[in-house]
Amino acid sequence: MESITFNVKSIFFIFCLAVLMLNCQPQSQKSEEQTSGETSDKEMNDSNTPLHLLQPDYPTPYGAPEASEVKMVIDRVRDYLDKVTFAEMLTEEGGDKISDYDQVDEKSILKKGDFRLLSYEWGVTYAAMLLAGEVTGDAAYTDYTKDRVKFLADLYPRFEKMGDGKHALHSIVKPGALDDCGALCAAFIKTEASGLDADVNPMVNNFMDYILTKEFRLSDGTLARNRPLKNTLWLDDLYMSVPAIAQMGKKTGDQKYFDEAIKQISLFSKRMFNEKKGLYMHGWVEGMEVHPEFHWARANGWALLTKVEVLKVLPEQHPGRKMVMDLLHQHIKGLAALQSGSGFWHQLLDKNDSYLETSATAIYAYCIAAAVNEGWIDELAYAPMALLAWNAVSTMVNEEGQVEGTCVGTGMAFDPAFYYHRPVNKYAAHGYGPVIAAGAEIIRMLNQNDFEINDSSLQLLKN
Numbered sequence: 001m002e003s004i005t006f007n008v009k010s011i012f013f014i015f016c017l018a019v020l021m022l023n024c025q026p027q028s029q030k031s032e033e034q035t036s037g038e039t040s041d042k043e044m045n046d047s048n049t050p051l052h053l054l055q056p057d058y059p060t061p062y063g064a065p066e067a068s069e070v071k072m073v074i075d076r077v078r079d080y081l082d083k084v085t086f087a088e089m090l091t092e093e094g095g096d097k098i099s100d101y102d103q104v105d106e107k108s109i110l111k112k113g114d115f116r117l118l119s120y121e122w123g124v125t126y127a128a129m130l131l132a133g134e135v136t137g138d139a140a141y142t143d144y145t146k147d148r149v150k151f152l153a154d155l156y157p158r159f160e161k162m163g164d165g166k167h168a169l170h171s172i173v174k175p176g177a178l179d180d181c182g183a184l185c186a187a188f189i190k191t192e193a194s195g196l197d198a199d200v201n202p203m204v205n206n207f208m209d210y211i212l213t214k215e216f217r218l219s220d221g222t223l224a225r226n227r228p229l230k231n232t233l234w235l236d237d238l239y240m241s242v243p244a245i246a247q248m249g250k251k252t253g254d255q256k257y258f259d260e261a262i263k264q265i266s267l268f269s270k271r272m273f274n275e276k277k278g279l280y281m282h283g284w285v286e287g288m289e290v291h292p293e294f295h296w297a298r299a300n301g302w303a304l305l306t307k308v309e310v311l312k313v314l315p316e317q318h319p320g321r322k323m324v325m326d327l328l329h330q331h332i333k334g335l336a337a338l339q340s341g342s343g344f345w346h347q348l349l350d351k352n353d354s355y356l357e358t359s360a361t362a363i364y365a366y367c368i369a370a371a372v373n374e375g376w377i378d379e380l381a382y383a384p385m386a387l388l389a390w391n392a393v394s395t396m397v398n399e400e401g402q403v404e405g406t407c408v409g410t411g412m413a414f415d416p417a418f419y420y421h422r423p424v425n426k427y428a429a430h431g432y433g434p435v436i437a438a439g440a441e442i443i444r445m446l447n448q449n450d451f452e453i454n455d456s457s458l459q460l461l462k463n
Contacts, residue, residue: 053456059342061391063458064451067443071136073394074439077432078129080401082144084114085122087151089168104158106167115429117148118171120240123183124433130190132440141436142194149191153198160202172203178215178223178240181207185244186309189251208248211241212260218286222267231286234412238268239302243309250313261310262320268303269327278334279349283412292414295349298407298430301363304331308367311376325376332377335364336385343392347407348419355424358396358405362434365389369441373448383445383460390442393435398426406431 042048056062088111089098097111098104116122126145133142152172159169167173171180185207188200211223218224218231223241225232242261249257272280274293280303281293307328314321338349344356345364368386371377396405406428413419450461 056456060388060395062388063391063453064387064446065391065394065442067446070390070394070439070443070446071138073397074132074436075138076397076399076401077403077436077439078132078141078144078401081115081125081432082140085117085148086111086113087117087148089155101155101158104155104168106162106165108168110168114427115432117152118169118180118184119429120179120183121429121433123185123187125429125436126184126187126433127190128433128435128437128440130187130194132436134194135440135444145187145191146194146196149188149200150196150198153188153196153200153203156203173206175207175210177225178211178237181210182240182242182244185211186247189244189247193251204248204251207244211244215241220267221263222271223264224286228412229285232412233268233271233284233286235268235272235280235282235296235299236302238264238306239309242306246310246313258314258318258320261314262318262324265306265310265324265327266320273327273330275330277350278330278332278337280331283414294413294416294419296410296419297345297347297349297357297360298363298410300331300335300349301360301367301434304328304335304367305363307331308370311374312370328371328376332368332371332382335368336382339364339385339389343388343390345389347422348416351416351420354420356392356405357407357424358393358403359407359428359431359434361389362393362403362431362438365393365438366434366441369438369445373441373444379449380460380462383449383451384458386442386445387451387458390438393438396431397435402426403431403435 044051089101089104089108090096090111091098092107092109098108110117115125126149129141129145133139133145152169155169156172159167160173162173164174172184175181185204188204188207192200192204215223216226218233222233223237225234225237242264245257245264246261249255249261269280271284274281274295277295279293279295280300281291282296282299283294284291307324311321311324311328314324335345335349339345340352340356342356344358344361346352347354347357347360365386368377368382368389372379372383372386397403404426405424406426407422407430408425408428409430410419410422450463452459452461
């Protein structure tokens with residue numbers, strides 16, 4: 001599908017560019033009469049040049065890329081990750097590879113790469129790879145996830161027998177926080193559904209048991225933490241729990257999982273969603289009379305991603321679907337008003353003097369493109385925004401496939417300096433899954449729609 005549809009206006013646009021080029025010749029190419037100091041009768045002005053067609057100096061690419069160009073970007077990311085994340089067990093002494101998993105013990109270690117296979121960020125990455133494989137048909141993406149999930153699934157029973165002691169798989173055998181569970185659980189369920197020669201159920205059931213029965217909750221059942229203060233809600237925890245619960249509903253067909261997912265979205269949103277701004281605050285503490293609202297970008301990304309992931313699997317007839325859809329519309333509308341002219345969003349969404357951040361922008365690009373592709377939001381209004389966001393994100397993938405400009409892991413605070421000065425780092429794992437997912441969903445959107453430059457602006461062509 002062509003990214004730009006040529007028509008009469010396009011031909012006129014090319015003609016006007018030619019006129020502009022003739023009128024913008026270097027001084028050395030002008031006639032002797034012009035170089036002698038006399039004013040040219042062809043100097044650009046309102047009467048002889050369509051000034052509205054002058055080329056803007058965009059800070060990031062503008063327009064609809066080719067789907068093949070998008071894939072080239074995410075291919076670089078995938079290839080880099082494949083080289084620096086290893087599905088291997090080693091002996092502690094000597095670092096020898098263990099091929100027979102029956103030989104692993106408490107001292108066996110995972111081969112270290114640039115990123116950890118057991119982090120929640122890698123749960124996001126596993127799911128993104130599956131999506132990219134589905135959209136592009138490139139098995140290298142799917143295999144990335146399947147190889148590593150099978151590796152973990154095959155190891156899990158061996159380490160499960162070791163009890164409560166510290167070992168290489170301790171965080172998934174004995175999870176101690178939602179970060180240890182939710183994103184990995186959702187990704188493992190998706191991997192199983194894609195076809196996997198391994199049993200993920202022991203891991204999935206262990207994760208779900210922790211989320212539903214062991215994580216601390218407020219008195220009304222809201223998933224919560226006791227840090228940094230008692231009875232605290234972190235917006236991040238919506239994503240660290242709810243998509244996995246919803247995926248369990250899809251896997252089992254049991255209504256109780258969908259009901260719990262909807263309940264958590266409602267409980268978090270009633271406390272943390274600012275309807276006037278269309279944004280979530282990052283943290284909420286029970287008993288505080290005043291809540292300074294810091295609208296941290298990536299936390300808003302986790303909340304938006306949660307709604308998209310739930311809507312993808314929630315039955316159409318579920319009574320909570322309208323509530324989630326309404327929140328999705330309000331949230332995207334709030335974000336739309338705050339996208340920068342470069343396509344990025346700011347670290348603190350409504351603070352334009354905070355830095356432009358990559359991982360949140362990638363999450364928004366994915367979610368908005370997915371909502372367009374699913375027909376949940378107005379494609380004419382929001383598709384150009386998603387493309388602008390992707391074009392911005394693509395500039396932050398370096399030649400090695402590393403994602404730059406990503407905020408490192410971030411706690412919760414009630415002062416602005418904490419958020420303004422969080423470091424960024426290309427080894428912050430939070431950016432990789434969102435970039436691959438965004439690229440995949442943007443490819444889907446490009447394949448399903450035609451775009452054109454019309455009067456200098458990007459427009460989706462309505463069929």
